[in-house]
Amino acid sequence: MTQTPKISLKGLHKKFGPKVVLDSVDLDVMPGESMVIIGGSGSGKSVTLKCILGLLHPDGGSIKVDGEETVGLTGNDRKRLQRKFGMLFQGAALFDSLPVWENVAFGLLAERKVSRKDAKEIAIENLRRVGLTPDVATLSPAELSGGMQKRVGLARAIANKPEIIFFDEPTTGLDPIMADVINELIVECVKEVGATALTITHDMSSVRKIADKVAMIYKGKIIWSGPRADIDHSNNPYVEQFIHGKAEGPIQMEVLKA
């Protein structure tokens, strides 16, 4: 019996005015897998993520989660779906007006299924998981370094024990050592929670550390996908150029032509 993908995109289309941004994107992410979508600026990574999250409505195609069509879901059905999701935003996106622990427990408090006391305990437990001590819980996010803020964002992403965690450029703005620490934490946390992970990034060090599978998007199409180990012998000139960060290659030529 074939396994149902956790996330399955088929023929996903999105355009803004005349500009086609997603041009029939097909992608399967299997349960427990860590998929990383790579691609240059403006290639459609964020738009893909926003379509899956329901923040953008695709013009065509299908987005299935656990085999259920999610395009067009609204109200309680959308909320039920969103409970499966955790998200680490690019800039950590913490509320400075709330102490760290309330940021971590934000989803739990919003659902009002646990008391504030229990929510705080859960928050502290999740802060510990990302290497932060309980004294951080009562600080304001503004008092933390960028790396610590990412850790808090990660603690929030896992606090609800989501089935799927999305990572939007998780290492942006971090120095290379802190980026490596965050990449390692991501791997540990995803494994501990048992989640499926979907990351968008152009940071190859993240790809090498956190991906089981990699998909490259270019001009709104997935032009290559495969296991992480295959990325170094993809025989795909676009992938080759991207992973080695070369100025010369098909991507540059197309940019110059445009």
Ligand SMILES: Nc1ncnc2c1ncn2[C@@H]1O[C@H](COP(=O)(O)OP(=O)(O)OP(=O)(O)O)[C@@H](O)[C@H]1O
């Ligand atoms: N709301 C919008 N309205 C109009 N155009 C948009 C909108 N959102 C995205 N786009 C366009 O869609 C294209 C793809 O954008 P997207 O943000 O997905 O790129 P990306 O691959 O995530 O790039 P980056 O790595 O720079 O974040 C871009 O040309 C962008 O200008």
